[in-house]
Amino acid sequence: MEERIRKAIGEALIQAGAPTVPFSVERPGDIAHGDYATNAALAAAKALGKKPHEIADELARSLIDALGKDIASHVAVAGPGFVNITLAREAVSLAVAEADAKGTEWGKGTDENGKRVIVEYSNPNAFKEMHIGHLVGTVVGEAISRLIQNSGAMLARDTFGGDIGPNVAKALWGLRKNGVNEPTTANELGTAYTEGSNAYETSPEAKGEIDALNQAVYAGTDKELMELWRKGREVSMEEFRRIWKLLGTHFDFEFFDSDTTETGLRVVHDGLAKGIFQKSDGAIIYNGEGKGVHTMVFITSHDTPTYEAKDIGLAFLKEERWPSDKSIVITGNEQTGRFKTVLAALADVAPLLAEKTAHLATGFLKLASGKMSSREGNVITAADFIREVILLANDKNTDPLIAEQVAIGAIKYMILRQAPGSDIIFDAEKSLSLEGDSGPYLQYALVRAKSVLTQAEEKGGAPAAGAPETPYLIERIILHFPEVAAHAEREFAPNLLVTYLTELAGEWNSFYAKERIIGGDYEAHKRMLARAFVQTMTNGLAILGVPTPEKM
RNA sequence: GCCCCGAUGGUGAAACGGAUAUCACAUCAGUCUUCGGAACUGACGGUCCAGGUUCGAUUCCUGGUCGGGGCACCA
Numbered sequence: 001m002e003e004r005i006r007k008a009i010g011e012a013l014i015q016a017g018a019p020t021v022p023f024s025v026e027r028p029g030d031i032a033h034g035d036y037a038t039n040a041a042l043a044a045a046k047a048l049g050k051k052p053h054e055i056a057d058e059l060a061r062s063l064i065d066a067l068g069k070d071i072a073s074h075v076a077v078a079g080p081g082f083v084n085i086t087l088a089r090e091a092v093s094l095a096v097a098e099a100d101a102k103g104t105e106w107g108k109g110t111d112e113n114g115k116r117v118i119v120e121y122s123n124p125n126a127f128k129e130m131h132i133g134h135l136v137g138t139v140v141g142e143a144i145s146r147l148i149q150n151s152g153a154m155l156a157r158d159t160f161g162g163d164i165g166p167n168v169a170k171a172l173w174g175l176r177k178n179g180v181n182e183p184t185t186a187n188e189l190g191t192a193y194t195e196g197s198n199a200y201e202t203s204p205e206a207k208g209e210i211d212a213l214n215q216a217v218y219a220g221t222d223k224e225l226m227e228l229w230r231k232g233r234e235v236s237m238e239e240f241r242r243i244w245k246l247l248g249t250h251f252d253f254e255f256f257d258s259d260t261t262e263t264g265l266r267v268v269h270d271g272l273a274k275g276i277f278q279k280s281d282g283a284i285i286y287n288g289e290g291k292g293v294h295t296m297v298f299i300t301s302h303d304t305p306t307y308e309a310k311d312i313g314l315a316f317l318k319e320e321r322w323p324s325d326k327s328i329v330i331t332g333n334e335q336t337g338r339f340k341t342v343l344a345a346l347a348d349v350a351p352l353l354a355e356k357t358a359h360l361a362t363g364f365l366k367l368a369s370g371k372m373s374s375r376e377g378n379v380i381t382a383a384d385f386i387r388e389v390i391l392l393a394n395d396k397n398t399d400p401l402i403a404e405q406v407a408i409g410a411i412k413y414m415i416l417r418q419a420p421g422s423d424i425i426f427d428a429e430k431s432l433s434l435e436g437d438s439g440p441y442l443q444y445a446l447v448r449a450k451s452v453l454t455q456a457e458e459k460g461g462a463p464a465a466g467a468p469e470t471p472y473l474i475e476r477i478i479l480h481f482p483e484v485a486a487h488a489e490r491e492f493a494p495n496l497l498v499t500y501l502t503e504l505a506g507e508w509n510s511f512y513a514k515e516r517i518i519g520g521d522y523e524a525h526k527r528m529l530a531r532a533f534v535q536t537m538t539n540g541l542a543i544l545g546v547p548t549p550e551k552m
Numbered sequence: 553g554c555c556c557c558g559a560u561g562g563u564g565a566a567a568c569g570g571a572u573a574u575c576a577c578a579u580c581a582g583u584c585u586u587c588g589g590a591a592c593u594g595a596c597g598g599u600c601c602a603g604g605u606u607c608g609a610u611u612c613c614u615g616g617u618c619g620g621g622g623c624a625c626c627a
Binding site (some may be wrong): 447 | 622626627
C-alpha cells in the first residue's frame, strides 16, 4: 500500500517538474489526519519556487485520480502543506483480510532477498559466568537477526567466545589452587576466576604464575593443563547454551579466541611488513592518529595477540566459513572506540571485509533497585536474574512453563522497547506488575483475542454480516505492520516494532472493551478482525523473540 | 588532557527536519467486572542552557553545563 502511494506521488512530482525531490510517506502522528501522509509538497516547494499549498493542492488532485475512490476515500491538504490520505473502507477491509489470509507470511518483507548476512552477538567469556550485560546483547542480537530474516535474508548467527588470555589464566590458576581437576559447574569456574583475579592484584607471586599459565595455554604443550582448559571451557559453554536456549537463541557458529590467534598473528605481521602496523616498545600497534581512532596494541611484546588482532583474525575466519554480503557485530557500547580502531585497521589490510562489516552497540542493563543482587558481589549473573523474574511471574501463574514465558517476555520487552545503544533501567516488579507497556501486556491481549475466537467458533451459527462504513481504528493500525517491520529492519531498531505492537495491543483492548464481538453487530467482520489482530501480534512477537503463551 | 555517547512531565521511555511532542508507571477521578479486570475512560504534568541554519528544530550546526563510556602490551 505504501509502495503504491509512493509511486503515485513520484509520478505526480515528475509531472510537476520536480522528479528528484526526496519525500516521505508515513503514518501521521495523529491517525485522525488519515492513514498516510506525505511531505512531498513541502519538499518540492523550494525546487519549484512555488508556495507549498499550491503544490499540495495539485498533488492532492492528481493523487485522487491516480489512486481512485476505491483506495483513497479522502485526500486533504493540511497544516503547512501536508497531503493526507484516508483509505477507503474497501481498501482497509482488503488489507485486514490479507493479514488474516497470509498467516505466518503476513509482514514478511523483500528488502534483503537473496542476501547473505552474518550476525555476531552474545560473545561469552568462557570460564566466567554470563552476566546481565550479556543478556542485553543476546536479546537485541536475536531480535535484529530475526528482523533481517523477516526481510528475506539468508542469515547465520555466530558468537565469539573468549577462551584464551589473562582472564582464562586467572580461572585456571584458581581451579588448580582449589585442587579441581574436573570442573562440573559454571559456579565453580566463577569462583575460581574471582579468586585468581584477586590474587593477581594482591600477590606478585600469583601474578607471575598466572602470566606463566597464560603463555602456557598459548603454547598448548602442557597436556594436563590443556585437558583442564578443555573441560573448563566445555562446562562453561554448556551453561551458556542452556541460557541461550531459554532466550530462544541458537548459534550456527561458536568461534573462539583460540581459533583466531593464528590468522590474527599472521595478518598483523604481514601488515607490519607493509607498513600498516608499526613496532613500538616491542609491541605491534596500529597508529590511529589522524584517522580519528585510538592507537592500540595488536600484538604484545611477548608476541601474543590482543583482542584486536583476534578480531582481525575472526573477520577472515568468518569469511572462510560462511561467506556473506553483510557482517554485523553487536557488542556493548563500551567497545565502540576499540571497534573503530579494529575496523580502521581492517580497512587497510582487507578493504572488502571492512566495508561490509558494521558494528552495533548495546547499552548497559542497570537494575532499578539493588534487591535483585543475590550475592555480596556486585555482578549479577544472567541465570540468577532470570530465575528471580520467573519467581515473580510465578505469583500469578502456577504453570511453570507459562511463568517462564511471561518472565522471558517481560525481560525481552524491557530490553527491546528502547533504542539500542542507550542504557536500560530494569525494574522487575514494575515490568511484572504488567499494567500496560510491558511484555505481558502484549501477551495478555493476544491470549484474550484467541479466547474469544475459540468461543466464537464453538458457538458456530451464522454471524451477522456487513461492516461499518467507517473502519475501526484497530483495522487501520493492523494494515501498517509490514511497513513497520521493514522500517525496524532498515534502522536495526527493534524498538520501533515494540512501540507499534504496544499501540496495537492497546487499541485491541480498547476495541474489546467497547465492542461486542460474539453476537454483536457485524460479527463476521469482527471475527476476521480478531484473526487479523492475532496474526499480526503473533508474527510481531515472533520477530522480537517474545514467547506467546496459550493461557495466562 | 583528548575522543565518543547521552540529557524529553515526579519516574522510565518514544518521536526519517514536520502538524496540538507520543506512551506507560505514579497521583487524582471514573467505567464495571454478562466474549478473560494482567482491562477500559478521563484529568494532571515535559524537550538542560545560549546562539545559529530552516517555511518549520526534541531532531541538524556552534558554544556551554551536567552525566556515562573509552584512550598501547586486559577483554
